[in-house]
Amino acid sequence: MTVQLFRFEVRRMLRHPMLWGGTALILAVQVYLSWGEQPDLTVDTVRATGFAACLAGAVLVVSSLAVSRDGRHRMPESLGGLPGRSRARTAAVLAAAVLAGVLAETVFMGGYLLVRLASGPVGGRLDVFEPLTGLALGALGGALGASVGRWARRLIAGPVVMAGLGLLIFLNVTPGPGSWWSPVVQQHWMDWPDRPSGPHLLYVLALAGLAGALALLRHGLRPVAAVAAVAGLAVAVPAGATAAAVPPVTPLHAGRFDLSDVDQRVRERYFGADARRCEQHDGVRYCAFPEYVPWIPLWAEAVAPVARAVPPERRGLVPRVEQATSSWIISMDSGVAYAPMAWGRPDQRTALAQSVAFDVAGFDSQCDARGQARMVVALWLWGQGSGIGLPTMLRMDEHLGVTPGSEWGDTEVRYARLMLRTAGIRERIWAHWDTLMRPATTTEQALPLLGLSQQYPVSKPKGAPCR
Numbered sequence: 001m002t003v004q005l006f007r008f009e010v011r012r013m014l015r016h017p018m019l020w021g022g023t024a025l026i027l028a029v030q031v032y033l034s035w036g037e038q039p040d041l042t043v044d045t046v047r048a049t050g051f052a053a054c055l056a057g058a059v060l061v062v063s064s065l066a067v068s069r070d071g072r073h074r075m076p077e078s079l080g081g082l083p084g085r086s087r088a089r090t091a092a093v094l095a096a097a098v099l100a101g102v103l104a105e106t107v108f109m110g111g112y113l114l115v116r117l118a119s120g121p122v123g124g125r126l127d128v129f130e131p132l133t134g135l136a137l138g139a140l141g142g143a144l145g146a147s148v149g150r151w152a153r154r155l156i157a158g159p160v161v162m163a164g165l166g167l168l169i170f171l172n173v174t175p176g177p178g179s180w181w182s183p184v185v186q187q188h189w190m191d192w193p194d195r196p197s198g199p200h201l202l203y204v205l206a207l208a209g210l211a212g213a214l215a216l217l218r219h220g221l222r223p224v225a226a227v228a229a230v231a232g233l234a235v236a237v238p239a240g241a242t243a244a245a246v247p248p249v250t251p252l253h254a255g256r257f258d259l260s261d262v263d264q265r266v267r268e269r270y271f272g273a274d275a276r277r278c279e280q281h282d283g284v285r286y287c288a289f290p291e292y293v294p295w296i297p298l299w300a301e302a303v304a305p306v307a308r309a310v311p312p313e314r315r316g317l318v319p320r321v322e323q324a325t326s327s328w329i330i331s332m333d334s335g336v337a338y339a340p341m342a343w344g345r346p347d348q349r350t351a352l353a354q355s356v357a358f359d360v361a362g363f364d365s366q367c368d369a370r371g372q373a374r375m376v377v378a379l380w381l382w383g384q385g386s387g388i389g390l391p392t393m394l395r396m397d398e399h400l401g402v403t404p405g406s407e408w409g410d411t412e413v414r415y416a417r418l419m420l421r422t423a424g425i426r427e428r429i430w431a432h433w434d435t436l437m438r439p440a441t442t443t444e445q446a447l448p449l450l451g452l453s454q455q456y457p458v459s460k461p462k463g464a465p466c467r
Helices: 003-014 017-034 041-067 075-079 086-117 129-152 157-171 197-217 223-244 264-271 290-308 312-317 346-360 373-385 410-421 425-431 443-450
Strands: 277-281 284-288 320-323 336-339
Touching (some): 003 086, 017 041, 041 086, 041 129, 041 157, 086 197, 129 157, 290 320, 290 373, 312 346, 336 346, 346 373, 373 410, 373 425, 410 443
Parallel strands (some): 320 336
Antiparallel strands (some): 277 284
16 A cells, blocks of 8 residues: 555545435434434533444445446446555555544544533533544445445445344344443443443454454455454454443332342442432522532522422421432432433423422322312412423433322312412412412312412312312
């Protein structure tokens, strides 16, 4: 391989529209899919690595087309009289494709992480091996494309291999003993044990070296290429086996569990004595896992309006807010409002404001609160921090949905919305707080205290009344 030939191939590769068009498209799609969510480095880097595989597929196709160029359109006859040999051209395309793939992945990964870092307070833990794996995928795409182009010599070979690998990666959604033999393992959640990202990065790099050596071996057995192939295989097998040996994750989403059922790799992290860091904001105590302390002011934005609507002498009723995992649910204590592992979606703010409001009003069990004045007040409190509505499941994150324990009906919602529009209602609620909070006080009895007239049908409980 000559320096001039390498430079020629690099210029051609870096001008290819598929390379940079794919980079721009994948970056735009990834930013769009994460828009509205608070940046979390634990999962953002893993998701970006999954999309980096798509870009690596584009690099694979570009590389396979470039290396097979000298076998199309009477090119063998044209090149036969030149001093350069096909081995030199393969080496030049291989090196250029690896360089272009790594550069494209760097632009994508760096651009995405910069957008996420600029999107607000950042939570989670940064595993540097994850973005480096994204860059290694660019090298693997370039090397594999050169190998496919040299051995298959068909225009369709590169796209077929890309589609096949893409399908395997897409179907590899559940981490298990065999999943880490894939170049990409997309599935991960922020409260799961750490991934074997270091051995997996080494595995992907070894695959790239092996693929590059196979491309050169197409021109005959040479010592350097043979040693590179053996070395790549010698590194890839133990590195892949090390990653695959990591026990799979088995989250606890439903049922009755105790601490011994929690994966021991995360038991101390989420249930140890120093698992959370706490801060006080406007009289409310917030406790978050260390990597998510920057999100506490965001939770306070949803909770503070509810807390301020409680009479000053009753602010002690406002529960503390505590971050909880969604994969390791053991119990939910009364007197605590739980913040999820993800933040930014409307349901998350709604659920947190609802939990605080209902805790203040004393709703902590499965019961029917139709017809009770305190439910109307609880909905009014809830409305200080978010929109209100009938009971429904709210998505705390991709893995966990919550429903309120108490039931209420359309009458309670309509009176609460009327109260949210009525001037001076807060002073009336504060003046009659103790009466309104008694389970025996009906909505109809509360209306004169609130300065309202009866406008909606009387609501009766359909199940066991709340006590």
